Amino acid sequence: MDLELLARIAPFIAEAALVTLELTVVSAVIGLVVSALVVLARFSRLAPLRWAAVAYVSVIRGTPLLVQLFLVFFGGPQLGLDLSPFTAGVLTMGFNIGAYMSEGIRGAILSVERGQSEAARSLGFGRLDTMRYFILPQAAPLMVRSLGVNTIILSKGTALVSTVGVVELTYSAQRLVTSTYKPFEVFAMAGAAYILIIGIISLIVRMVEASFDPSRRAPA
Amino acid sequence: MSTQRPMVELRNIRKSYGTLEVLKGIDLSVERGRIVSIIGPSGSGKSTLLRSVNMLEEVSAGEIWLDGTQVNQPLSGRAFERHINGIRQAMGMVFQQFNLFPHLTVHQNIMIGPMRLKGLSKDAARQRADELLAKVGLTGKGGSYPNRLSGGQKQRVAIARALAMQPKVMLFDEATSALDPELVDEVNLVMKQLAGEHMTMLIVTHEMRFAAEVSDHVLFMDGGVVVEQGTPDRVLANPTEDRTRAFLRKHLSN
Ligand SMILES: Nc1ncnc2c1ncn2[C@@H]1O[C@H](COP(=O)(O)OP(=O)(O)OP(=O)(O)O)[C@@H](O)[C@H]1O
Ligand SMILES: [Mg+2]
Numbered sequence: 001m002d003l004e005l006l007a008r009i010a011p012f013i014a015e016a017a018l019v020t021l022e023l024t025v026v027s028a029v030i031g032l033v034v035s036a037l038v039v040l041a042r043f044s045r046l047a048p049l050r051w052a053a054v055a056y057v058s059v060i061r062g063t064p065l066l067v068q069l070f071l072v073f074f075g076g077p078q079l080g081l082d083l084s085p086f087t088a089g090v091l092t093m094g095f096n097i098g099a100y101m102s103e104g105i106r107g108a109i110l111s112v113e114r115g116q117s118e119a120a121r122s123l124g125f126g127r128l129d130t131m132r133y134f135i136l137p138q139a140a141p142l143m144v145r146s147l148g149v150n151t152i153i154l155s156k157g158t159a160l161v162s163t164v165g166v167v168e169l170t171y172s173a174q175r176l177v178t179s180t181y182k183p184f185e186v187f188a189m190a191g192a193a194y195i196l197i198i199g200i201i202s203l204i205v206r207m208v209e210a211s212f213d214p215s216r217r218a219p220a
Numbered sequence: 221m222s223t224q225r226p227m228v229e230l231r232n233i234r235k236s237y238g239t240l241e242v243l244k245g246i247d248l249s250v251e252r253g254r255i256v257s258i259i260g261p262s263g264s265g266k267s268t269l270l271r272s273v274n275m276l277e278e279v280s281a282g283e284i285w286l287d288g289t290q291v292n293q294p295l296s297g298r299a300f301e302r303h304i305n306g307i308r309q310a311m312g313m314v315f316q317q318f319n320l321f322p323h324l325t326v327h328q329n330i331m332i333g334p335m336r337l338k339g340l341s342k343d344a345a346r347q348r349a350d351e352l353l354a355k356v357g358l359t360g361k362g363g364s365y366p367n368r369l370s371g372g373q374k375q376r377v378a379i380a381r382a383l384a385m386q387p388k389v390m391l392f393d394e395a396t397s398a399l400d401p402e403l404v405d406e407v408n409l410v411m412k413q414l415a416g417e418h419m420t421m422l423i424v425t426h427e428m429r430f431a432a433e434v435s436d437h438v439l440f441m442d443g444g445v446v447v448e449q450g451t452p453d454r455v456l457a458n459p460t461e462d463r464t465r466a467f468l469r470k471h472l473s474n
Contacts (some may be wrong), residue, residue: 013470045297117277119319123308123385126301133332137323218389 009176013186016172017040018194023090023168024197026153030094031154032147035101042106043131053102060099068092073164089161097154104146108139114122141212148205152198169193222303225288227252227420228273228389233282235268242268244280244444250389250437250439252287253418257452260441261467266424269441270393273422274311275304286310287388309337310355312382315427316394318374320366326353326377330384338385343386352380356410372403376410390414392423396430428471432456 041053060068072081073088083091097203112135120130136143175191177183228250235243242265250256258266271277273284275291284291291307293300308461321329330352331345342349344375352358356376366374375395382390392411398405416432425431431452438455440448440463443474447462459465 046323113319115315115317115319119313119315119321122274122308122311122313123275123381124305124307124337125333126305129336133336134321134323138321 001059002163002182002185006189009180009186012172013189013193016115016167016169017197019166020155020158020168020193021170023086023093023161023166024151024157024201027093027154027158028151030090030215031097031101031150034095034098036107038098039105039109042102043109051185057102060096060185064158065092065096068096069160069164071127071191085161085166088164089158089166093154093157093161094103097150097157100153101147101150104150105139105143108142108146109135111142112138123199141209142154144208144212148201149206151201155196155197155201156192162188180200181204226250226285226286228422229283229285230269230444231275231283231285233269233272233284234280235265235272236280239278242444243272245282246441246444246446247437248446250420250422253420254436255387255415255421255423255434256437256439257423257425257435258302258439258441259378259425259428259431259467260439260447264441265444266441270391270422273389273391274308274313276313303335309333309385310388312379312385312387312390314375314382314390314392316393316397318371318378318398320374320378320381322366324365325362325368326358326364326366328438329366329377330362330368330381333385346400348384353377354381355413356380356408368444370403372400374407375399379407379410379414389420389422392421392425394424394426396439397426426471428456428468440467442467 002118038053038056044050044053044219064139069092073083073085076083076088087092109131116138118129120134125133149212158168159170162168162174165171167175177184180186185197221309227285228247228248230248233246234241235244246265248256258269260266268277271280271306273286273291275284281291282292286307287310289307291304293303295303310391321332327346329350330349331340331342334340334345334348335342342431349362350359353362356379357378358373358380361369366377369377379390379395395411398408399407404427408427409432411421411423416441423431423435434453438449438452439446439460440455440461442463448455448464449461455464456468459468
């Protein structure tokens with residue numbers, strides 16, 4: 001290990017880590033919005049909306065993220081959609097992770113016993129109020145956990161946008177290797193930066209999870 | 221207010237799951253303040269019938285009436301949703317598995333309906349909740365979460381929760397079936413108390429003794445039809461149909 005080298009590349013890695021963090025946060029926010037819409041469509045009373053949601057999720061899950069990214073970034077201009085690498089990256093990853101997040105949210109909602117919504121409906125609560133006051137609060141802990149897992153997967157997936165020229169952690173590391181010829185040190189440091197980012201995400205997820213008092217949950 | 225109009229009326233109710241017909245034309249009329257018990261073997265359609273009354277199950281044919289208003293009106297979408305939510309506020313339902321809201325305290329379980337659906341203030345809802353808790357013998361339990369309660373206590377909270385909406389009718393689907401034997405009486409006691417207050421009740425039960433004690437009318441169902449009905453004395457003590465006799469023999473022997 002060349003300590004002096006590590007000190008020299010650290011600022012570059014740190015700067016690139018911030019880009020990776022930014023990619024993750026922006027994509028996650030887009031993903032959250034997308035997943036909320038997909039879940040709404042999925043539980044809609046209108047069959048075509050439900051079918052559209054199912055189709056969307058299958059298409060996203062059935063194709064590689066890299067292909068989706070190339071389709072948007074390289075294929076986009078053909079449709080008059082000329083996006084910067086960063087924008088193409090976060091849009092693709094946001095819409096991609098949104099599909100996975102929607103499945104997690106749906107699973108969490110379905111994990112709440114049927115009797116809960118029957119009890120709410122029998123009191124006279126409507127569909128939306130039943131979701132809002134009874135189902136979502138009970139689904140929340142599982143939902144947060146699954147959103148957290150997806151965000152961690154997303155943060156590692158951001159490495160793919162190096163292929164369209166966004167200088168995030170992975171791309172930055174590759175460039176540092178060509179100037180230093182020390183791939184081991186450079187990639188080890190990049191890896192450490194990913195671990196730090198994922199650690200931050202996990203910490204946030206755990207804090208949110210802890211805010212749901214487990215004593216209030218029904219024993220299984 | 222007409223004294224003739226039944227509180228609950230079912231006319232020729234039919235219900236199929238796919239090709240399986242589980243209710244084959246049921247008629248029932250429950251006068252205000254009357255208590256009707258529905259008995260019958262497993263799978264005979266008792267729960268399906270009870271759940272049809274507040275449309276937790278949608279019937280395939282027939283009419284359901286509550287106090288002069290048709291429950292299963294042919295409305296669409298939002299209009300039906302508004303209509304049925306109003307109807308359900310007037311019918312309390314108690315489930316075998318209690319279905320208390322585990323993320324809410326006992327107080328909140330009871331208060332949330334009156335506050336969100338009837339616009340009661342927090343103070344008024346709280347006062348009503350405390351009165352109901354006293355009535356079901358659970359004074360002081362308001363701050364507990366459901367997972368801290370015994371089954372019998374849970375079911376009594378569930379009854380209080382339903383009563384907080386001040387319903388015209390109470391529907392009970394095997395309210396004591398999930399309880400340990402020693403906890404059955406405390407729930408039955410609350411139901412008897414309601415009977416004494418002339419609450420209109422439809423009770424699905426497998427407890428023949430309880431049915432005999434509280435009911436004005438007993439309905440014996442088998443295979444989706446009403447085989448025999450009448451006063452408890454008639455149906456439980458002197459049944460005329462073979463199927464009723466066979467069912468009672470089996471049920472009284474164990
Ligand atoms: N969702 C459903 N889909 C298909 N069949 C159903 C459904 N719910 C009930 N059934 C069938 O309808 C019939 C009547 O069921 P129901 O639950 O009303 O009987 P029950 O008299 O309440 O029985 P139990 O005493 O066991 O509670 C049964 O044959 C049951 O298998
Ligand atoms: Mg049943």
